[in-house]
Amino acid sequence: MTTTATTARERMLLAKEASRAIGLLRDEQKRDALLGIANAIETAAREIVDANGEDLERGRVTGLSEALQDRLRLDESRVAALAAAVRDIAALPDPVGRVLDERTLANGVSLTKVSVPFGVVGSIYEARPNVTVDIAALALRSGNAVVLRGGSAAERTNAALVKAMRGALVEQGIDPEAIQTVDDFGRDGARELMQARGVVDVLVPRGSAQLIETVVTESSVPVIETGAGVVHIVLDESAPLDWARDIVVNAKIQRPSVCNAVETVLVIRDAAPRLVPPVVEALRAQGVTVHGDATVASLADGITPATDEDWATEYLSLDIAMRVVDDLDEALDHIRRYSTHHTESIITQDPAHAERFLAEVDSAVVMANASTRFTDGGEFGFGAEVGISTQKLHARGPMGLSELTSTKWLARGVGQVRV
Amino acid sequence: MTTTATTARERMLLAKEASRAIGLLRDEQKRDALLGIANAIETAAREIVDANGEDLERGRVTGLSEALQDRLRLDESRVAALAAAVRDIAALPDPVGRVLDERTLANGVSLTKVSVPFGVVGSIYEARPNVTVDIAALALRSGNAVVLRGGSAAERTNAALVKAMRGALVEQGIDPEAIQTVDDFGRDGARELMQARGVVDVLVPRGSAQLIETVVTESSVPVIETGAGVVHIVLDESAPLDWARDIVVNAKIQRPSVCNAVETVLVIRDAAPRLVPPVVEALRAQGVTVHGDATVASLADGITPATDEDWATEYLSLDIAMRVVDDLDEALDHIRRYSTHHTESIITQDPAHAERFLAEVDSAVVMANASTRFTDGGEFGFGAEVGISTQKLHARGPMGLSELTSTKWLARGVGQVRV
Numbered sequence: 129m130t131t132t133a134t135t136a137r138e139r140m141l142l143a144k145e146a147s148r149a150i151g152l153l154r155d156e157q158k159r160d161a162l163l164g165i166a167n168a169i170e171t172a173a174r175e176i177v178d179a180n181g182e183d184l185e186r187g188r189v190t191g192l193s194e195a196l197q198d199r200l201r202l203d204e205s206r207v208a209a210l211a212a213a214v215r216d217i218a219a220l221p222d223p224v225g226r227v228l229d230e231r232t233l234a235n236g237v238s239l240t241k242v243s244v245p246f247g248v249v250g251s252i253y254e255a256r257p258n259v260t261v262d263i264a265a266l267a268l269r270s271g272n273a274v275v276l277r278g279g280s281a282a283e284r285t286n287a288a289l290v291k292a293m294r295g296a297l298v299e300q301g302i303d304p305e306a307i308q309t310v311d312d313f314g315r316d317g318a319r320e321l322m323q324a325r326g327v328v329d330v331l332v333p334r335g336s337a338q339l340i341e342t343v344v345t346e347s348s349v350p351v352i353e354t355g356a357g358v359v360h361i362v363l364d365e366s367a368p369l370d371w372a373r374d375i376v377v378n379a380k381i382q383r384p385s386v387c388n389a390v391e392t393v394l395v396i397r398d399a400a401p402r403l404v405p406p407v408v409e410a411l412r413a414q415g416v417t418v419h420g421d422a423t424v425a426s427l428a429d430g431i432t433p434a435t436d437e438d439w440a441t442e443y444l445s446l447d448i449a450m451r452v453v454d455d456l457d458e459a460l461d462h463i464r465r466y467s468t469h470h471t472e473s474i475i476t477q478d479p480a481h482a483e484r485f486l487a488e489v490d491s492a493v494v495m496a497n498a499s500t501r502f503t504d505g506g507e508f509g510f511g512a513e514v515g516i517s518t519q520k521l522h523a524r525g526p527m528g529l530s531e532l533t534s535t536k537w538l539a540r541g542v543g544q545v546r547v
Numbered sequence: 548m549t550t551t552a553t554t555a556r557e558r559m560l561l562a563k564e565a566s567r568a569i570g571l572l573r574d575e576q577k578r579d580a581l582l583g584i585a586n587a588i589e590t591a592a593r594e595i596v597d598a599n600g601e602d603l604e605r606g607r608v609t610g611l612s613e614a615l616q617d618r619l620r621l622d623e624s625r626v627a628a629l630a631a632a633v634r635d636i637a638a639l640p641d642p643v644g645r646v647l648d649e650r651t652l653a654n655g656v657s658l659t660k661v662s663v664p665f666g667v668v669g670s671i672y673e674a675r676p677n678v679t680v681d682i683a684a685l686a687l688r689s690g691n692a693v694v695l696r697g698g699s700a701a702e703r704t705n706a707a708l709v710k711a712m713r714g715a716l717v718e719q720g721i722d723p724e725a726i727q728t729v730d731d732f733g734r735d736g737a738r739e740l741m742q743a744r745g746v747v748d749v750l751v752p753r754g755s756a757q758l759i760e761t762v763v764t765e766s767s768v769p770v771i772e773t774g775a776g777v778v779h780i781v782l783d784e785s786a787p788l789d790w791a792r793d794i795v796v797n798a799k800i801q802r803p804s805v806c807n808a809v810e811t812v813l814v815i816r817d818a819a820p821r822l823v824p825p826v827v828e829a830l831r832a833q834g835v836t837v838h839g840d841a842t843v844a845s846l847a848d849g850i851t852p853a854t855d856e857d858w859a860t861e862y863l864s865l866d867i868a869m870r871v872v873d874d875l876d877e878a879l880d881h882i883r884r885y886s887t888h889h890t891e892s893i894i895t896q897d898p899a900h901a902e903r904f905l906a907e908v909d910s911a912v913v914m915a916n917a918s919t920r921f922t923d924g925g926e927f928g929f930g931a932e933v934g935i936s937t938q939k940l941h942a943r944g945p946m947g948l949s950e951l952t953s954t955k956w957l958a959r960g961v962g963q964v965r966v
Contacts, residue, residue, distance in 0.1 A: 344744070348764050371961075487571060498958050519769060524956075540901070544917045546797055546920035
């Protein structure tokens with residue numbers, strides 16, 4: 129089911145038009161639509177994997193990095209996982225129509241604040257076909273149409289996925305224009321999407337810090353910034369060694385390539401002789417390169433000297449920065465300077481220090497005595513995740529379905545006028 | 548109490564620095580700070596009125612319109628009203644520290660989502676000294692620092708107000724850098740404010756459609772768009788004449804210059820012969836010019852012919868557009884095309900029509916049988932109003948104190964790691 133629209137702008141207008149009916153669908157209609165999409169993706173698995181093969185071949189020729197090729201790659205089992213994710217999203221409760229506030233004015237006018245779909249959700253992301261399916265499914269589950277821009281490296285894969293999803297909508301009697309891609313318009317597609325204020329209601333960029341920066345800077349559509357994570361763990365004077373070691377190692381090595389992995393460990397000076405040697409040893413035993421300051425280097429073997437650049441780096445690899453600070457104040461100063469406001473955790477047995485850290489650190493998720501890897505929609509029990517917002521407007525931290533809704537006030541009267 | 552900062556950027560950084568302590572103030576400290584500000588404004592009334600006189604004199608010389616001069620003008624009683632508004636805001640409940648969600652993960656990690664201040668709130672507005680005081684008071688009440696850009700026409704008035712407010716903070720032992728103006732940097736001040744992403748957390752433009760458009764287009768700081776109102780009332784076939792006439796007249800003439808005043812009336816064709824003549828007569832009796840289509844002109848006297856431009860116009864004056872449409876579908880089409888998504892109301896006794904209108908109109912506030920003039924933070928019982936958001940991200944409709952807060956997730960564990 130391909131569209132007749134010949135420009136990116138036309139496709140977005142078709143999405144806007146389709147969003148009206150999508151927004152009025154009942155819970156079970158949206159659920160059925162998603163189950164249909166899951167089936168259609170499975171049915172089209174061969175076609176999707178073939179299209180992916182063409183993208184991969186082109187990637188090899190054009191010198192796409194191994195890491196990006198791996199992210200891009202779909203085989204039959206990865207396609208099955210995409211379909212399974214759609215079924216999981218289908219099973220989530222409808223986020224639309226929740227009553228968020230109710231009040232009756234003295235004159236009898238009744239006011240109800242309800243959750244409503246945004247209308248059209250846009251997303252700009254890079255070479256990750258799973259995002260194509262996730263965002264489309266999350267958008268539809270919350271009653272939105274969607275405009276996708278997944279990058280030219282994944283253009284054929286995304287086209288095959290979008291074709292399958294649109295076909296499923298047709299079978300369900302739903303306007304297929306609710307799912308649009310603008311991949312085939314290259315950079316112009318992205319530019320049109322960023323300037324489609326009044327047509328696209330919200331834009332979620334996902335990908336590199338540079339991509340997000342570009343979208344935030346160039347978009348006139350309201351953006352939800354999802355984010356880079358220069359994530360910190362502070363080891364307080366009272367930190368038990370086992371918590372400190374286990375949490376730092378878990379937060380670094382369980383999945384180093386993601387935004388909630390720790391990048392910098394700050395050790396309070398009085399605890400450094402006790403904690404630095406065993407924590408460094410545990411990290412090195414897992415193959416982690418520790419970039420440390422002079423004090424860290426004086427306490428442990430095999431330290432790579434850290435520069436100021438290390439404190440600002442989101443490694444996303446088996447590297448970690450470690451610095452000794454005089455006290456909690458200096459740790460908080462360091463975090464204020466270098467944090468990307470994603471997640472920070474303190475390991476401590478001092479309740480006053482824990483509560484001060486929780487109150488003063490200005491990040492989406494602030495923890496005491498837990499691994500930063502818990503900052504995740506799935507872990508938080510949201511079922512699925514649009515992304516992790518590092519901005520303060522609208523949504524902060526892991527975003528579930530309800531973050532893809534807006535609100536509307538309904539007023540019901542019997543002829544009241546304002547006096 | 549003047550600042551030592553010599554650039555707009557430096558002032559914003561001082562506001563950011565000050566926001567840390569402001570965000571941690573207890574409820575009663577913030578309340579006392581606002582009461583101190585109210586007193587300081589009254590004490591400085593003479594100085595403020597004198598400064599305002601200088602602005603007005605300059606306005607007369609430079610040809611500022613009478614309407615803008617009137618908005619700009621402060622006398623002793625208007626200054627007293629400013630102080631009274633600050634006391635009203637002081638009396639509102641603290642929007643910070645509310646627990647919005649709580650959950651305990653299977654592994655025992657406890658999660659709490661709490662409301663927190665944004666940090667630094669910026670506002671760009673035009674020649675309205677009351678906004679200077681309102682926004683500063685609302686920002687402080689919600690634990691935020693504030694950066695104000697009120698326009699060169701009100702520069703001296705705003706400087707006097709900011710000086711009084713900052714002096715009150717010093718007396719309360721609060722860092723006065725929490726209140727900043729960048730008026731004296733002219734357009735550069737506004738530009739710096741719009742580009743202060745990472746320093747200013749949210750920017751609220753208030754004023755003309757053109758000003759808001761500029762801020763939305765040029766700002767990399769997240770913006771809450773407050774809005775223009777091309778507001779519609781639909782008179783359904785079943786609309787009682789008295790409701791129709793009273794609500795249209797009230798919505799037009801009670802305060803024509805504001806965004807929630809009605810601009811266009813759409814009359815369903817079958818009701819037109821019954822409703823158009825008396826509604827037009829009632830409007831004309833109040834001095835309203837009715838810009839009508841041919842059908843309206845055939846049914847009532849004294850109609851000015853309407854053009855397409857009228858449907859898109861926010862008159863903000865004693866003018867109104869009136870059009871006859873075939874049915875509710877055509878009314879909804881018209882609204883989709885011309886509405887600015889602020890407020891629309893239907894007058895009807897048909898519950899199915901009312902509910903369809905409430906469900907399908909995509910505006911911040913959708914009404915049945917009530918005057919559009921009720922879209923107002925004060926009327927809604929919010930106590931004070933930051934503005935009326937016409938966007939869908941973060942806030943929609945009248946914004947109270949809670950819309951000046953963000954959220955933060957707090958996680959408390961005992962050494963848990965992700966498996």
